[in-house]
Amino acid sequence: MSVLIKDVLVDGKEKDIYIESNKIAAIREAGSSKGKIREGEAEVVIDGKRKAAIPGIFNGHTHAAMTLLRGYADDMPLHDWLTTKIWPLEARLTDEAVYWGTKLAALEMIKSGTTFFNDMYWYWESSARAVEESGIRAVLSAVFIDGFDEEKAKEQIIKNKVLYEKSKNLSKRIIFALGPHAVYTVSKESLCWVKEFSERHDLLVHIHVSETKEEVEECKKRYGMRPVEFLAEINLLSSRTIACHCVHLSRKEMELLKQHDVKIVHNPTSNMKLAIGQMPYEELKKTGLYSNIALGTDGCASNNNMDMFEELKIASLVHKAFSGDPTSIPAAEAFALATRNAAKIFRLNSGIIAEGKLADIALLDLRKVELVPNHDLTSNIVYSANGSCVDTVICDGAILMTGQKVKGEEEIKEKAREVAYELMSMSGNNKKE
């Protein structure tokens, strides 16, 4: 398909953007005669007047289907929350539930301008099916937990080999990755298999790292070293490693992350809500890791939405507040975390609006009150906007939303509601609506 977006603001100037297949084929000054793109050349023409084009946003770490658990359990001590609420409910998940939960998440992301997410969850094939249908782009990993049990480890390895093979037949928008959950849930032997397999097939490795103090203490007990040291020891640190959270790091661990070019995803809202501490952002930046950092919402049980605009603001605010320095994470730096940096981290040819890049684009409606006046669009995006300022979303050259409408959204919400309430009623909880 070919799409022409006419008269749209790109970096403060009115331009025409011409999309051919899944790429940005040309960007021209609006109204210039030289190299002007003619309407007739495009199958679809979008009026970009009073809109601004920004790269589709990257959600660097989530568990998409957890949208089903939004608002199900909050404001609890972490351990109680996990053991009495989240895990028992997750144990009752089905293929169907994950499918509709992921569809709901994809819908929420599209509505708020996100065109990519990095996921780790149960029922990989259901997530993949939801991504396939929704038109969004994703790195998908199956939760790999063996609980230090040899039999389970074998199962997990077989499952991942099968899924990797199956992923080859899916849309290029879906990228298979390995998802070893964390050092306290996966055996050393399995982590070594992950290292081998990911190296052999050049796969990303999505892992939770040092999210809580308890995790660090447990690792020190089990292996006599801290999590990042241990991961270095078994050679699981590489430029393909996506280490999420990274809240509790020693100086030495930061150096190790830098040395191995490890990628890091920061989840400020989830970290705040669970009160587990904050990633040492400024220190990681000083270690030279800035361009290795992306931002993520985490799952909806601990956020409780997937609005990356909110995440941008909270990321900037929390580090200003914790450091006492109002110049920490200025707007443009926050925005890059969720676009340019993330694209590099997830090895995608996108994250900026430029010729030759993937056509993953969100159009902001500049008439939204939060974007008035428009002294500085980046500031407005980071500090004032929310996801509802997004009018149009294009991913891989396909139009997923125009005028804030996504095809089939009412059915998705209806089914996701049903599935969510069914999960609750199975657990003896009552629905409220």
Place this chain on the structure above:
Amino acid sequence: MSVLIKDVLVDGKEKDIYIESNKIAAIREAGSSKGKIREGEAEVVIDGKRKAAIPGIFNGHTHAAMTLLRGYADDMPLHDWLTTKIWPLEARLTDEAVYWGTKLAALEMIKSGTTFFNDMYWYWESSARAVEESGIRAVLSAVFIDGFDEEKAKEQIIKNKVLYEKSKNLSKRIIFALGPHAVYTVSKESLCWVKEFSERHDLLVHIHVSETKEEVEECKKRYGMRPVEFLAEINLLSSRTIACHCVHLSRKEMELLKQHDVKIVHNPTSNMKLAIGQMPYEELKKTGLYSNIALGTDGCASNNNMDMFEELKIASLVHKAFSGDPTSIPAAEAFALATRNAAKIFRLNSGIIAEGKLADIALLDLRKVELVPNHDLTSNIVYSANGSCVDTVICDGAILMTGQKVKGEEEIKEKAREVAYELMSMSGNNKKE
């Protein structure tokens, strides 16, 4: 006017709400025959299906017209930001600018379900005119700054007397208050006049208190005591005092606030953005001040929007994060800060949906993706929703928004833009759009 909202969720149950003049006259179970409200009885009928009624939200502290400065200057050290950006620009404000800035703010608040704000700004009459027209409710105070200059003090006193008299002829939605800016900008003599005048006329006193460390140090130098101690000394602490920010408080000062039943407005986002510290929320709560605390956005130069849904989430998150306790400020507690508590603080018969209360109501659209599923509406409001989930707003019995549309909104945005860019061009800055 009379309005019937049919089949709307109120505290989890489907109800009919009948509004007569500016009050909630009756609430009945939807479909019940007993005392059922008939459509014919109301001049306007609103379909409340798949909507939830919540009290109109209170924005406890702002400088509304600063919407004009949204995104104009961010990420700067506080002193530079004030002296090189904010104050020089404010010095060029006009009647016209404040009028359109306040209209824009009122529009943004209505769009995000806020029906009340507590304001302190320049050009009081322009703000009042904007509030009068917009239909929102407000406590309005003129910035009272004398810079320790006797002549200016006299002027300010005369001005406030005049405004107080004028306010008597305005709509009951507008409540006149005194706005002594802070102890470092207003002389002791003027503060004593504020005390007298506010006591005589039973007026609220809106003041910034201990927002920064510098303010506390300066006060100790000038008066030999901390700000709250000084305010107690001159008898300016009372149940009519609205102390905003209250970031740097000693134990003794918290006791003084409690002893005098002082009201407190917390502005977590602004405090984070300017990196000035956080209000000791949990300690104030322990001091018995919980029901005296409201929430505010502060002005758009330091937030940069007026979305109280965002403020609810950030308030809860920041205290969880700072205290390391995920049970701090649970959802219902946060919500009460911006509704029930605030109504009490600003002495309004509202803040809950009940018969006999003022008809200040927001209807949430439960079909919005952020509100799906709806396991717990209060959790969804605080942790997942943003202002765009509001569909309908009623204030003082008048319908200000339906289907997310506010009358005249395009003109307001257009004019506010013009005025904002004019202010910038006067200061040698260029507009971007």
